[in-house]
Structures are given as structure tokens and as C-alpha cells.
Amino acid sequence: MTLSVAFRHRFPGLALDIAFEAPPGVTALFGRSGAGKTTVVQAVAGLLRPDHGRIAADGTVLTDTDARIFLPPHLRRIGYVFQDARLFPHLTVRQNLLYGRWFAPERDGVSFDRIVGMLDIGPLLHRRPGALSGGERQRVALGRAILSSPRLLLMDEPLAALDEGRKAEVLPYLERLRDEVALPILYVSHSMAEVARLATTVVLIERGRVTAAGPAPAILSDPSAAPALGLREAGAILTARIAAQEEDGLTRLDSAAGTLWLPRVAAHPGATVRLRILAQDVMLSTRRPEAISALNILAMTVTDIRIGDGPGALVQLQAHGETILARITRRSALALGLAPGLPVFAVLKAVSVAQENVGARG
Amino acid sequence: MTDWLTPDEWRAVALSLRVSAVAVAFSLPIGIFIAYALARWDFWGKQILNGLVHLPLILPPVVTGYLLLLTFGRKGYVGAFLDDWFGLVFAFRWTGAALAAGIMAFPLMVRAIRLAIEAVDPKLEQAAGTLGASRPWVFLTITLPLILPGVIAGTILAFAKAMGEFGATITFVSNIPGQTQTLPSAIYAFMQVPGGEAQAARLVMIAIAIAMTALLLSEWVGRAVARRIAGT
Numbered sequence: 001m002t003l004s005v006a007f008r009h010r011f012p013g014l015a016l017d018i019a020f021e022a023p024p025g026v027t028a029l030f031g032r033s034g035a036g037k038t039t040v041v042q043a044v045a046g047l048l049r050p051d052h053g054r055i056a057a058d059g060t061v062l063t064d065t066d067a068r069i070f071l072p073p074h075l076r077r078i079g080y081v082f083q084d085a086r087l088f089p090h091l092t093v094r095q096n097l098l099y100g101r102w103f104a105p106e107r108d109g110v111s112f113d114r115i116v117g118m119l120d121i122g123p124l125l126h127r128r129p130g131a132l133s134g135g136e137r138q139r140v141a142l143g144r145a146i147l148s149s150p151r152l153l154l155m156d157e158p159l160a161a162l163d164e165g166r167k168a169e170v171l172p173y174l175e176r177l178r179d180e181v182a183l184p185i186l187y188v189s190h191s192m193a194e195v196a197r198l199a200t201t202v203v204l205i206e207r208g209r210v211t212a213a214g215p216a217p218a219i220l221s222d223p224s225a226a227p228a229l230g231l232r233e234a235g236a237i238l239t240a241r242i243a244a245q246e247e248d249g250l251t252r253l254d255s256a257a258g259t260l261w262l263p264r265v266a267a268h269p270g271a272t273v274r275l276r277i278l279a280q281d282v283m284l285s286t287r288r289p290e291a292i293s294a295l296n297i298l299a300m301t302v303t304d305i306r307i308g309d310g311p312g313a314l315v316q317l318q319a320h321g322e323t324i325l326a327r328i329t330r331r332s333a334l335a336l337g338l339a340p341g342l343p344v345f346a347v348l349k350a351v352s353v354a355q356e357n358v359g360a361r362g
Numbered sequence: 363m364t365d366w367l368t369p370d371e372w373r374a375v376a377l378s379l380r381v382s383a384v385a386v387a388f389s390l391p392i393g394i395f396i397a398y399a400l401a402r403w404d405f406w407g408k409q410i411l412n413g414l415v416h417l418p419l420i421l422p423p424v425v426t427g428y429l430l431l432l433t434f435g436r437k438g439y440v441g442a443f444l445d446d447w448f449g450l451v452f453a454f455r456w457t458g459a460a461l462a463a464g465i466m467a468f469p470l471m472v473r474a475i476r477l478a479i480e481a482v483d484p485k486l487e488q489a490a491g492t493l494g495a496s497r498p499w500v501f502l503t504i505t506l507p508l509i510l511p512g513v514i515a516g517t518i519l520a521f522a523k524a525m526g527e528f529g530a531t532i533t534f535v536s537n538i539p540g541q542t543q544t545l546p547s548a549i550y551a552f553m554q555v556p557g558g559e560a561q562a563a564r565l566v567m568i569a570i571a572i573a574m575t576a577l578l579l580s581e582w583v584g585r586a587v588a589r590r591i592a593g594t
Contacts, residue, residue, distance in 0.1 A: 076492075079492065103495055145493070
């Protein structure tokens with residue numbers, strides 16, 4: 001299923017002009033607070049009537065201002081997971097989960113038991129929302145949206161209201177959802193870490209406009225998109241396969257760019273994971289470094305350099321189809337004579353890849 | 363119980379209960395609708411409607427009774443129409459007492475329900491919509507259960523107010539024993555008669571007992587429902 005969105009809408013102080021396509025998978029709408037991300041999902045859900053535009057999910061036109069079509073929210077079959085879970089306080093967890101079933105008969109693929117099992121909410125079924133923790137609430141809200149048999153799932157910063165611990169608790173469920181339920185997801189976030197773990201497609205929104213859109217690995221490793229993504233947060237996605245769990249607590253991973261050692265990654269050998277390599281954690285050398293503590297040295301080729309306004313520079317590197325970013329100083333870039341086509345060695349400390357930057361492959 | 367009340371007194375108590383019950387039963391759906399409109403919708407004349415609803419609370423009851431007589435009396439526009447077409451007569455009948463009581467109690471009922479509706483987060487209703495519920499279903503499954511404590515409180519308050527209505531009732535439907543003589547009218551009538559103090563006192567006790575029961579009941583039911591809804 002592909003969602004196509006194109007609309008214009010004016011608010012006092014913000015004019016939106018949005019157009020993008022969301023292919024199957026997780027499409028992340030990324031941008032600063034106030035950029036208009038929530039407005040986009042509200043327009044898709046039918047909670048907002050845009051001034052002008054057209055929104056369609058495959059063949060179904062949801063909104064078309066020219067043709068005067070506006071499908072009300074309850075007929076759109078679009079699940080919405082809000083930042084605040086919005087569970088119904090007078091209903092039990094089970095009743096909350098089944099609420100959408102009243103209006104949409106069970107369709108194949110989403111059975112109650114399977115979703116309850118996938119989200120580990122079986123023990124909560126008889127409780128009321130008031131007795132749940134924030135993370136539990138959000139998981140129930142997730143299940144409730146999926147069980148209404150939607151054709152598309154909207155998630156508006158579903159983790160933003162949770163503390164770090166609860167975020168780490170819910171994130172794996174979102175990954176499972178992405179990988180096990182074939183449901184397109186539009187995911188709003190201003191957290192690069194979430195986007196890097198979940199997104200298959202990234203749509204970058206700045207001041208009401210789409211400034212970049214495309215497959216997540218390409219956008220996240222594009223030096224020109226990095227300033228908008230946040231320089232400190234800039235980092236590419238690397239796909240790797242667990243090769244072995246070694247005795248000293250490290251995990252050996254094979255990627256197209258070379259072998260990596262990271263602190264224990266909790267996954268079985270053979271599993272494919274998605275690593276987020278922060279640009280500021282990558283060092284460059286034109287000669288293979290020796291007698292160095294860093295374990296990971298990848299032979300790569302410079303493919304792009306973007307000199308920033310400040311003292312920094314972003315270098316894009318490739319090897320066998322994998323791309324990473326390195327954030328270094330302009331002075332170093334000049335001293336090393338970096339230029340597209342130059343072979344270099346990327347150096348990455350094993351401990352710099354935090355657990356939260358290792359996710360299931362999507 | 364009947365032996366310590368004279369038939370006239372007993373009739374007054376029974377009539378008051380009937381008048382109040384009918385008044386509340388008929389005004390409740392209208393009250394919920396108007397409370398919802400005032401709480402959730404923006405429309406032209408909203409302040410005027412709000413004023414009209416609250417008018418009986420501020421106007422002297424005699425004025426309300428007089429206006430009822432003008433409109434719903436045999437010769438009033440509405441009264442004549444209802445009589446001709448439906449054979450429904452309000453003036454000097456117990457139905458008129460119910461109408462007067464309903465109108466006098468209406469502001470209290472609408473106020474309580476409106477406050478309850480305003481306390482319901484519209485975001486919950488929005489969420490129900492995205493799960494496939496149409497507006498009427500959202501109201502029935504989300505809004506109504508959540509405002510139930512307010513509805514119950516408003517209903518009991520209105521019932522108590524209807525039981526005590528005097529000014530508008532006596533102006534509109536007079537004070538006919540067995541027909542329009544409600545509890546307060548009966549108390550008033552006994553007080554006008556020499557030696558009627560004892561009868562009046564008995565009815566006063568009954569009035570106090572009914573009012574207290576209503577208040578306690580509303581507290582108790584309201585709290586029970588609120589606990590159920592609080593979601594713990």
C-alpha cells in the first residue's frame with residue numbers, strides 16, 4: 001500500500017506545503033517541534049481538513065478538495081497512536097483493545113491473541129488504564145490501533161511522553177510490529193535515534209515543507225541532509241549479521257564494509273541487525289592505523305565531503321554498497337587531503353556504539 | 363404510613379413525587395442535548411440559549427409561572443395549539459405542575475451535565491473516531507459513560523428542586539387539592555388555616571426527609587460511578 005499526500009494549509013504563523021509518498025514499511029516524518037509533522041498526520045487521519053490538496057491510500061481517495069471529497073475519520077480505517085495513549089478510562093484493557101472491533105469485523109492477519117502475545121499485554125487484560133504504567137499504556141494503545149484493522153497506522157511521537165527506560169521498553173515492540181505485521185506506518189518523531197532504528201523511509205520536514213525524502217539509509221548518510229537532522233545526531237545506518245558471540249564479551253558482526261566488534265549484542269548468530277553509527281564517533285586515517293585501541297577499522301572510499309559553516313566537515317564514505325558518515329574538522333580534512341575517490345580507513349571504537357543504537361533489521 | 367397522614371396530605375406527597383418524576387424524565391434527554399450543545403458546539407445564539415436556560419433560576423418564580431400561563435394557558439398560543447391538536451392541557455392540571463417544575467429545575471440539571479461534559483477530554487472522543495466509531499456511537503460508548511456521575515447528580519438535584527417548586531406552580535396551576543396541590547402548596551395551604559400547624563409540620567418533616575435522601579443518594583451514586591470510571 002502506498003500513501004500519497006499532497007496538501008497546502010495555512011495556520012497563523014505557519015504555512016504548510018507538503019507532498020510526499022509513503023511506500024510500504026515505516027515512513028518517518030522527521031523534523032523539529034512546530035515544523036508541521038503533527039498537522040500532516042492529522043490531515044491523513046481526517047482530524048484536519050486541509051485548505052487545498054489530495055490524500056489517497058492506494059486507490060482510495062481520503063481527501064480531495066478539488067473533488068470535494070472528505071472521508072470522515074471513522075470511515076478512513078486509519079489507526080492512530082497518540083503521544084498520550086488516550087485509553088478509555090472507563091473500559092478495561094480488553095475492552096479498550098476490542099473497541100475498534102465493534103466497528104470493523106476481524107480481518108485476516110490480525111487476531112486478538114496474536115497481537116496480545118506480540119505486545120506482551122496478556123497479564124494486563126483485566127486491568128483498567130489508570131492502573132497501568134506509561135509504557136504499558138502505550139503498548140495497549142498500539143494494540144488497540146492495530147486491532148481496529150486499519151489499512152495504515154499513524155504514530156505521533158508515541159514514545160515522546162515516556163522516560164528513557166520506558167522508551168527502551170516499547171521500542172522493540174515497535175520493531176516487531178514493523179517486521180511482523182504487514183502494515184504501513186507513518187511515524188512522527190523528532191528523535192533521530194528512533195528514526196534510525198525504525199524507519200525504512202525518511203521524510204524530512206522543515207518549516208512546513210518537505211526538504212528531503214527517500215529510503216532511510218540514503219537520507220541518513222546524505223551529508224547535505226545532516227544539518228537538518230542535527231549534526232550531533234547525524235549518523236548512518238549499517239546492516240550487519242551477527243557472526244559470533246566471543247568469550248571476552250564482544251560480538252563479532254559481518255557487514256559488507258568489513259568485520260566489526262561491538263560490546264555484546266543480544267541476538268543469535270545469523271541474525272541481521274541494524275547499527276546506527278554516529279558520524280562524530282568515526283575517525284579517519286589515510287594509512288591503516290596500527291597499535292591503536294580502536295577495534296574496528298574499515299577500508300572505505302570517500303564519496304562526498306561537505307564543509308560546514310563552522311569548523312566542521314562531514315565526510316561520506318562507501319564500501320561495497322554500505323555508506324557511513326564521519327564528522328571531522330575542516331582542518332583535518334585539508335591536512336589529510338580528503339577528496340572524493342580517496343581510499344581511507346574509518347576507525348570506530350567498539351564501545352561507541354551504544355545498545356540503543358543496535359536494533360532489529362527493518 | 364397512611365394512617366398518620368390524612369388522605370389530602372398523602373395525595374399531596376404522591377402528587378409531588380409523580381410531578382417531579384415526570385418533570386425529570388422528560389427534561390433529561392433535552393437537558394443532555396442542550397448541555398452537550400453548550401459545552402461542545404459553537405453556534406449563533408449560544409449565549410442567548412444559555413441565558414434562556416438559566417432564566418428561571420434568576421427570574422422571580424411568579425414571573426415564570428405567569429409567563430407559563432400566558433404561553434401554555436388555554437388561550438396561550440402554545441396551549442391552544444396543544445389542546446386543539448393533541449388534547450393536551452397544562453393549565454390547572456398536574457401536567458402543568460410537572461411542566462412548571464421541569465422548567466424551574468432545568469438550569470440546575472443542565473449546569474451539572476454541562477460541567478461533566480466539559481470535563482471529558484475531547485481527545486478521547488477523537489481517538490474513538492479513529493477507531494471507527496461514528497459521532498453517535500462515540501457519544502453512547504465514550505461520552506455518556508464518562509459523564510454519568512454528572513448526569514446522575516444533575517438528575518437528583520433537579521428532582522429535589524422539582525419537589526420544592528412552589529412559586530411558578532401555584533401561579534400557573536393554582537392549588538387544587540388532589541389535582542395540583544403539591545407538597546409545598548399543601549404546606550402553604552395548611553399554614554393559612556387556623557389549627558393547621560400540626561399538619562404543616564408533618565409535611566415539612568416529609569419534605570426535609572425527601573430532600574436529604576435525594577442529596578445523600580446523589581452523593582453516594584455519584585461517588586460509586588466516579589470510582590468505576592476513574593479507571594483504576
